[in-house]
Amino acid sequence: MRIRKTAIIGVGLIGASFALALRHNGICTEIDGSGRTEDNLLRAREAGIIDHYFMDHARACKDADLVVLATPVGCFEGIMSEIRDVLKKGTIITDVGSTKGEIVEILEREIPEGVSFVGAHPIAGSDRSGIETASADLFNDAICIITPTESSRHESLKTIGELWKQIGARVIMMPPDEHDRIFSSVSHVPHITAYAIIKTLSDINPSYINMSGQGFRDTTRIAMSSPEMWIDVCRSNRKNIMEHLDILIKNLESIKRLIENNDYDQLRSLLNDAKELRESIE
């Protein structure tokens, strides 16, 4: 597949890695970027990640065949209203956001006639944001979820699917709502919990953190992720996250009760089951 021009809106870890992967696989001739922070865009251009940069999203999208939304998902609606008038017919808009249901609904509503949208979510990333961590290999062997709806154009779905495959990802298709339910449980709630573990330590005595070992570091690594990104995730996957937080709270309460009642047989069986499920993905 060849694309003449791609616009990356938001040149952070994911946007920059996607640009590098396109280049590395010879998929795209010209890649332009736009964003909020000129210094970051300048460094991205100097590093050869993008060819040109613009502080104005619409200018970056002019004549683009592919537009990739790679900012926090809360910015997508505003960006669409800025770029919709310059998009040419046949352009495909896609995204790399961590939530899909609400986002896909908004974008499908906002795209102009003749432009198509395909939602995507590569399961890759790092607690470190920014282009310094970016790599053409980031999506190699990663899962990329693509979320078709009734409004999706078959040709555009095929193009975006092939594109992710070409840069090394394993593509899985599922409806946006199923995506959000799954990722609330395997990603959003675990992220929130990592922040909550640190907040709890801080309530007890923040200086205790200096005594932590590798287990604590691993468990809370994702609490160094971008709060801005996670606020947007909480906002746009609110219902699932609230429901799943309730289940987690209920489980912590019942573990506490087992300890309180010295019911260690029950506790052992809970820990054994959890260990077994976790080991299934080793």
Add this chain to the structure above:
Amino acid sequence: MRIRKTAIIGVGLIGASFALALRHNGICTEIDGSGRTEDNLLRAREAGIIDHYFMDHARACKDADLVVLATPVGCFEGIMSEIRDVLKKGTIITDVGSTKGEIVEILEREIPEGVSFVGAHPIAGSDRSGIETASADLFNDAICIITPTESSRHESLKTIGELWKQIGARVIMMPPDEHDRIFSSVSHVPHITAYAIIKTLSDINPSYINMSGQGFRDTTRIAMSSPEMWIDVCRSNRKNIMEHLDILIKNLESIKRLIENNDYDQLRSLLNDAKELRESIE
């Protein structure tokens, strides 16, 4: 420092690594081991980790200058009653358990006249238990907490402290109760939470685990630790763990409420503070 004979009771990851570190640093002439599983002890002897093995703890401890308790902490009291009659005068007993308050109290009560006890807890380990993961370097640059009490003998404290320093650990002394409060917050509650995250996913839909990314894997890695060991930790640090689980539950409830009320400014500030504290140990 030179020790003639050491007995390692419980030749798992920590016990075996301690034996290897003693050898590697030329500290001990003879190292014997005892445990429950003959096959494991046999492999430890074949791997040169221990010189002789016994299924009977008392036989392993005969003539030992140093006895290291390296089983789950719940076994310590039973082991003491098995070995107390064979211990010679001047022997130092130490341990590597993850909890200290109750354990130190029991052991100080149970040691015979002329034998001294020093509690220790090296902050090292892995989700993988067993001698295959053991290494002479495991404690290199790790913190080792030593927990003196009013009954501790100055000479024995000094010996155990120097021994840990010689095998590369940074020694910190603190009272057993302070240890338990700190490690409830930086280790015990985070471990329980990792199991609870998996249990929650399992309640929602266990097959979703196949969609998990690196963040989930890191956050829940410690849920592959030995349930047996963690049951003992819960039992012997019950009060702190229950208190700290309550604080965690309260924090998760208030995060849920912030999402429910769309109070994202408050949530942002909570996430930012947590991120900052976590980054202090990078």
